[in-house]
Amino acid sequence: MKILVTAKRVTDPDAKIRVKADGTGIETAGLEYKLNPFCENAIEAAVQLQEKQGGEVVAVTIGDDDAVQNLRTALAMGADRGIHVKLPDAQMDSDLAARILVKLFEQEKPDLFLLGKQAVDGDSNQVGQLVAEYLDLPQACFASKLEVAGDKLTVDRELDGGMETIQVGLPAVVTADLRLNTPRLPTLPNVLKAKRKPVQELTIDALGVDPALTVATIAYEAPPARKGGIKVKTVEELMDKLVNEAKAL
Amino acid sequence: MKNILVIAETFQGKIRKTSLPAVTFAAELAGKVGGEFSIALFGSGVAGLAGELTGFGAKNVYVVDAPGFANYLGGPWAKAVVALAQQAGATAVAAVSDTFSRDLLPRVAARMGAGMVSETTAIVGDGAGVKFQRPMWAGNVLGTVEVRTPTAVFGVRGTDFDPPKATGGASAVQNASIAFADDGKATYVKFEPTVSARPDLAEAAVVISGGRGLKDAAGFALLNPLADMLKAAIGATRAVVDAGICPNDLQVGQTGRVVAPQLYFAVGLSGAIQHVAGMKNSKVIVAINKDEEAPIFSVADYGLVGDAFKILPELTDAIRKHKGL
Ligand SMILES: Cc1cc2nc3c(=O)[nH]c(=O)nc-3n(C[C@H](O)[C@H](O)[C@H](O)COP(=O)(O)OP(=O)(O)OC[C@H]3O[C@@H](n4cnc5c(N)ncnc54)[C@H](O)[C@@H]3O)c2cc1C
Numbered sequence: 156m157k158i159l160v161t162a163k164r165v166t167d168p169d170a171k172i173r174v175k176a177d178g179t180g181i182e183t184a185g186l187e188y189k190l191n192p193f194c195e196n197a198i199e200a201a202v203q204l205q206e207k208q209g210g211e212v213v214a215v216t217i218g219d220d221d222a223v224q225n226l227r228t229a230l231a232m233g234a235d236r237g238i239h240v241k242l243p244d245a246q247m248d249s250d251l252a253a254r255i256l257v258k259l260f261e262q263e264k265p266d267l268f269l270l271g272k273q274a275v276d277g278d279s280n281q282v283g284q285l286v287a288e289y290l291d292l293p294q295a296c297f298a299s300k301l302e303v304a305g306d307k308l309t310v311d312r313e314l315d316g317g318m319e320t321i322q323v324g325l326p327a328v329v330t331a332d333l334r335l336n337t338p339r340l341p342t343l344p345n346v347l348k349a350k351r352k353p354v355q356e357l358t359i360d361a362l363g364v365d366p367a368l369t370v371a372t373i374a375y376e377a378p379p380a381r382k383g384g385i386k387v388k389t390v391e392e393l394m395d396k397l398v399n400e401a402k403a404l
Numbered sequence: 405m406k407n408i409l410v411i412a413e414t415f416q417g418k419i420r421k422t423s424l425p426a427v428t429f430a431a432e433l434a435g436k437v438g439g440e441f442s443i444a445l446f447g448s449g450v451a452g453l454a455g456e457l458t459g460f461g462a463k464n465v466y467v468v469d470a471p472g473f474a475n476y477l478g479g480p481w482a483k484a485v486v487a488l489a490q491q492a493g494a495t496a497v498a499a500v501s502d503t504f505s506r507d508l509l510p511r512v513a514a515r516m517g518a519g520m521v522s523e524t525t526a527i528v529g530d531g532a533g534v535k536f537q538r539p540m541w542a543g544n545v546l547g548t549v550e551v552r553t554p555t556a557v558f559g560v561r562g563t564d565f566d567p568p569k570a571t572g573g574a575s576a577v578q579n580a581s582i583a584f585a586d587d588g589k590a591t592y593v594k595f596e597p598t599v600s601a602r603p604d605l606a607e608a609a610v611v612i613s614g615g616r617g618l619k620d621a622a623g624f625a626l627l628n629p630l631a632d633m634l635k636a637a638i639g640a641t642r643a644v645v646d647a648g649i650c651p652n653d654l655q656v657g658q659t660g661r662v663v664a665p666q667l668y669f670a671v672g673l674s675g676a677i678q679h680v681a682g683m684k685n686s687k688v689i690v691a692i693n694k695d696e697e698a699p700i701f702s703v704a705d706y707g708l709v710g711d712a713f714k715i716l717p718e719l720t721d722a723i724r725k726h727k728g729l
Contacts, residue, residue: 169677172544181545193659249510250519278540278658279522284478284510293590294478296507299652309593313652314503315606315661316415317597321477323590333659334646367552369519374548378539381684384705386696390718393690394726396706403667403688404634404726 156210159265160201162229163191164222165276178374190225193271195338196331200301201269202233203336211235213263217255219243223354230349231341237354250369253285258362260290265326272297272330283330293323299334405556406439409494411485412457413504414447419456422606425565426500427460429524429558436530442466444488448474454577461571464578466492472584475592476504480585482511487582489516501559509557518555525564542658543681562606563664563685598651605654608637611665613656616643617672617693617712624649626716627671633723639663641673657682672712675700
């Protein structure tokens with residue numbers, strides 16, 4: 156089985172993000188970058204499938220020059236080779252990312268395309284579904300369990316209100332939720348090995364993708380801050396505040 | 405985006421109330437761009453529910469009722485929604501952001517050639533220059549976006565738009581004949597609902613969430629008597645769900661449910677940004693944590709530093725007395 160999997164570079168998920176004073180973006184000084192947590196789950200799933208039944212795992216990142224570092228993490232987790240499409244986030248929306256990935260899908264012809272369900276920077280949760288529609292493929296989004304039998308995939312999906320199971324025929328698009336697996340930490344030997352794995356660099360010009368955006372973020376601001384609260388010392392004091400001040404009980 | 409089609413969702417044979425703030429969004433957008441909106445209902449055996457949607461000022465309530473729509477599948481449903489949008493002359497499609505619409509709407513957008521705004525929290529400006537706001541980076545950033553395509557798709561944050569108001573008028577109910585185009589590429593197998601006698605997280609006026617500080621299922625169960633008395637929904641952090649103590653759909657946060665109740669109790673949870681993203685718009689927040697430095701205190705209106713195992717029984721007692729139970 157051949158699997159294509161995403162490896163997006165994102166700001167550290169636990170970093171406190173601040174907006175630039177002029178509203179043109181976020182303050183990047185001192186920020187660390189990581190592999191998108193949901194992509195880690197997707198990569199782990201891809202590598203586990205490969206360990207079970209062989210085949211090839213191709214990891215792809217779309218991002219600035221530094222995104223190759225995060226692609227290397229995917230290679231250190233076990234992906235066989237990488238594709239780096241050079242395009243900074245600021246020039247991208249979900250739709251453009253999807254159209255780039257559609258081109259790569261057509262080039263690579265994988266049996267399965269695994270993506271993270273969302274990226275923790277843009278939080279859009281669109282790309283997998285867009286790709287599936289553009290390619291007229293079945294999708295299984297928010298996957299928390301995945302089983303392959305022949306050319307069919309059985310997927311548990313985490314939904315509001317319960318757990319759904321669907322079956323999709325291959326090729327298919329699957330987006331990973333956090334409970335799909337526990338992503339492995341790359342070992343040092345694998346990190347070193349990853350440095351020698353092939354990475355193909357591409358541009359959207361070379362891929363023949365139109366750079367036009369469908370949705371453009373034109374300003375960034377900090378959300379209104381909650382005004383600071385108080386600490387109470389006892390349950391009685393808390394009750395008094397909830398009943399008499401907040402009138403919440 | 406002058407003609408907006410709102411997708412109303414059904415769940416287990418009923419209209420999902422939490423899907424209706426999208427109607428409020430559509431009415432506001434229609435007002436600002438000088439347009440109109442309609443509501444669509446898809447499903448099997450749902451025609452009888454249409455009457456619940458006719459009082460909100462929609463031009464039409466479209467019903468697509470066929471056995472094929474008994475269960476959701478992304479591909480065929482996206483085809484059906486776009487077919488209805490074309491029949492209805494709709495240039496925009498909107499639905500409240502939940503796992504149903506997050507799965508469906510991007511496919512609809514791709515099929516319509518429309519730009520999609522996820523988790524829309526506000527409409528800014530009006531006319532041709534109308535723009536939209538949405539949270540990014542787990543709600544630490546508010547982005548203003550413009551849609552550059554003639555058609556548009558909107559995921560709507562349910563907590564940022566009110567439930568729709570009754571307008572007095574009656575929308576025309578239209579039965580749309582749209583076939584379920586099964587391509588055989590995906591099949592529904594089963595759905596295991598989370599069984600609970602408590603209100604849904606997104607609908608409850610009071611939410612009580614517990615975190616890793618409650619240790620195990622027995623500790624987490626200390627929230628039950630409090631929730632019973634306050635008719636509250638119970639929520640959890642990812643840590644608790646990952647530990648198998650709670651079903652996944654009780655996870656509140658960036659990647660779970662987004663709630664904004666009148667009163668939110670955060671018990672034994674640290675207040676990680678991913679959790680806070682799902683509850684910081686609650687009206688009143690109470691935090692109980694033994695660590696006075698826990699980040700949750702910076703968003704709480706009332707913080708109580710101490711051991712939850714000692715405080716919870718006391719609080720339960722105090723509320724019981726207050727309620728005269
Ligand atoms: C991509 C991504 C997405 C995520 N999405 C979500 C999400 O949607 N929702 C979510 O919740 N998390 C999410 N997380 C996880 C998040 O980062 C935190 O790890 C998680 O919220 C921590 O859960 P917690 O507060 O229960 O546990 P901890 O952070 O371990 O906090 C436990 C707290 O309990 C307190 N405590 C311990 N004992 C007691 C006691 N006896 N009495 C009182 N207090 C006590 C401690 O002081 C501590 O503050 C996500 C993480 C990632 C990377």
